Amino acid sequence: MTTMTAPAQRFREFRMPDVGEGLTEAEILKWYVAVGDTVTDGQVICEVETAKAAVELPIPYDGVVSEIRFGEGTTVDVGTPIIVVDAGGDGSAGSADSGGSAGSADSGGSAGSAGVAASEPPAVETSAPEAPPAEPKRQAVLVGYGVAPSATTRRPRKQAAPDVPAPDVPTAAVPAPSVPAQAAELNGHDRAAAVDRPLAKPPVRKLAKELGIDLATVVPTGPNGVVTREDIRAAAAPPAALPPVTAAPEPFAATAGARETRIPIKGVRKATAQAMVTSAFTAPHVTEFVTFDITRTMKLVQELKEDRAFTGVRVGPLLLVAKALLVALKRHPEANAAWDEAAQEIVHKSYVNLGIAAATPRGLIVPNIKDAHDKTLPELAAALGELVATARDGKTSPAAMQGGTVTITNVGVFGVDTGTPILNPGESAILAFGAIKLQPWVHKGKVKPRQVTTLALSFDHRLVDGELGSRVLADVAAILEQPKRLLTWG
Template structure:
């Protein structure tokens, strides 16, 4: 029998103090490989897959799905052959390392390599990882019989949790024995469909405020009552932008990426930030300084089943248009899958919110904390417009820029928005002259 080691919940990013166990991916008795995700933990920022720190067996869960676990508290116990755990250190639970980046997606080659390694015996034992929670040896306990893990994608696991469905009791019908969304809904139907005779005439539903929604609410209140917000608007002809989108889609180098109007809006913002660097800054009240950032960490607001998240693309100003399209596509996919890591949402400097996808013309957004401006991109609609001295039907949109009036005055905000509008009106011409 191997050595049993307790794994404590690490700090999953930016000083978070707790996390809720969303789903166990490996049951007690199940074999695990180093860096194989074994549990999903929902924090105030993201749904994070926590990787195993060992090769071995998961011996015990210390919390059930739905339980909240404090950082530094026992999460699971592993049984590892030949492990020599460190002796317990005083206050070890208080020094759990900050593992920003947990939950980030692996690249496809790494995933394929890990799957191949899982299929056969390792040539030599793998040393235990060092980036783990505080470790404490525990006394041996009878081993549970290994149980095959339930296969289901994270959104399906989240749905099962919301509906109160035990995935282990669901008969999978998806490919390779995977539990599908339809399987979960079918399992929940008998238990959740209320009897008409018993249904109350009125009533109410109470939804706990937690996770992403709780953190978003706290941040928005803090921002709204800290930074003096001001907003300017610009209605402009973006027929040229729509024509450029169609041209880019037909080009070979863009064949494998998604080209949308939002891509050109993002490029316009990055070029305008180069012209007006004060927009990419924040007000440091404690230091009494305005901090101008050289890198534009471009945030893209994404509506997800867990609430609004704003992950960002680091140093987006250094990316080509194709690279920017790839980064935006990956960012949106990761956010919708609930896989954005805490580090992926930290450090934003400028954000874009696309309300046009909902058919909305414009809005007055609240600044993400630590940022001085956010651009609103509204719906693009065919409308009558004066073009070259005549009335014509053109593609029209309304842009909005909300900014922190402590460091961005009305003139700077207007100049920045005018430059974004000029790029979208004539993207081909301005792209050549500004870059």
């Protein structure tokens, strides 16, 4: 029987923490330790990718690695033990049995418990690796919900159709349990005593209520039976007519597998897709465009590169576009706002957390520069350079992507003239900066070759009407046409 007294504590299980404020899973990207290695308190043992960013995980105690439960590339639920450490330090018991397997009742006991912290995940300790599992004390639940009373009954899960093959997962690399993580420590009659309401996050429940959908009738497709926004929308949508089935020619049928590549939708890409769908169907978008002569700004960029105040930092046109947007928002502060649906209020913000859309190998992320409105031009340049470098290295933290107010996306680096960008959820506007091209332009009454670009501003029409959006966009263009306005208007 499991012993929890301090003198007998030896084998410690490190659980996957919630490193992103309510996320339910993370993918193990890389292990920095192996079985038999000695680890110390605070040592980074692995890198994981959540739906928001890649994060390095430190271990909170000393010992010898006894077992690594999951291989690289495996997606693991928050709260699931991922590594076992022998706190005795000699490594004599470093076997796969220490602390129980990942699919055992002992390791799944509190896999989804709501109180898991990113910096100090709770350790589950046993007196010996072969000790039998203890009587379950609490059931595992979705992060953020707490434990439901044991007297309630659970709605039976719907089984997958028999003609749908299960994914081929190597059992040696992923010792997955045979039941969902929420019921890992329950068996027999106890399994029927789980929570009775479907698993879903509060925003999903709110969406279901707005659309008049009963969660109990929705087939969940999220991890561990969690109902997602897509499930709600699928339940609300009218059934589509099935297209006629046409048999493919024999040559194509024989090579169909080699002609397609399937990539799992997870991590940052999955979060980005969900955020864009949410934004597109909740905030009414309006996009306006302006094309103008940016020649003077490009000359100023060259001068700033030689200025001592900008030594060691990158100076480019994006820096001045960012500064121009900040000045325009200072002149029109009502455009820097957010829509609070729950309170039915418009929240005007006296600060600007400036988001910069960054394309990374893992997908599009939008970290933001905190309090960008208070920074001088050299400080803004340094912050912009640090943000881009961190994103390129894949080290952007979840905190750096939260709390944005407006965003800039620089599509011009790809040679694109402009676009109709989608708002980052919770923000009032996003500015697309197009390519700068040498074009014939009327300058001082004569047609001359000038450097020309196009800006596109998308904004939430609940917060920003056409007049206000036009004024903000016109101000940004006017500043970049005549950059001396940075002094007179700023």
